[in-house]
Amino acid sequence: MSKYETIFILQPSLDEEACKANIEKFKGVIENGGGVIENVDVWGKRKLAYEINKVNEGYYTLINFNADPKLPKELDRVFRITDTVIRHIIVKDEK
Template sequence: MRSYETMYVLSPDLNEDERKGLIERFKNLIVERGGEITNFDEWGKRKLAYPIQKKTEGYYVLMNFNSSPEVSRELERVYRITDGVLRYLIIRTDE
């Protein structure tokens, strides 16, 4: 298993239930496919450096996890097709 770090920015227009639902969906995707979440941190609403889709704020979430490469590819695919995700980044942190 490899170590990964992902940060994603959710739309500020989502209500609390929708936001929590998306966060749980992403966490469950990792765990159900044999991954392990090592660190999870919700940064909350913050001002964006530049407007994205005419929005100036976003809800930031940082997550560290261990998994196989297939899980990170699937997570990226889900980020891309999910409405409400403004930006995302997944990086490999092990050597």
């Protein structure tokens, strides 16, 4: 298992319950794929560095997890098909 971290930004128009539901959905993808979540850090609503699709703000969340190399590909697929995700990135932690 390797260490990974992902940061994703959700639409600012979502209410708090919808944000929590999305975070739980992504945590479920990680756990159901055999991954182990180490840390979930919800940063909340922040201003974006630049405008994306006429949106200036978003809900940021950071998740650190351990997983097999196949899991990040599945997580990336789920991020891409989820309409509420503005941007995401998954990085392997080389430490």
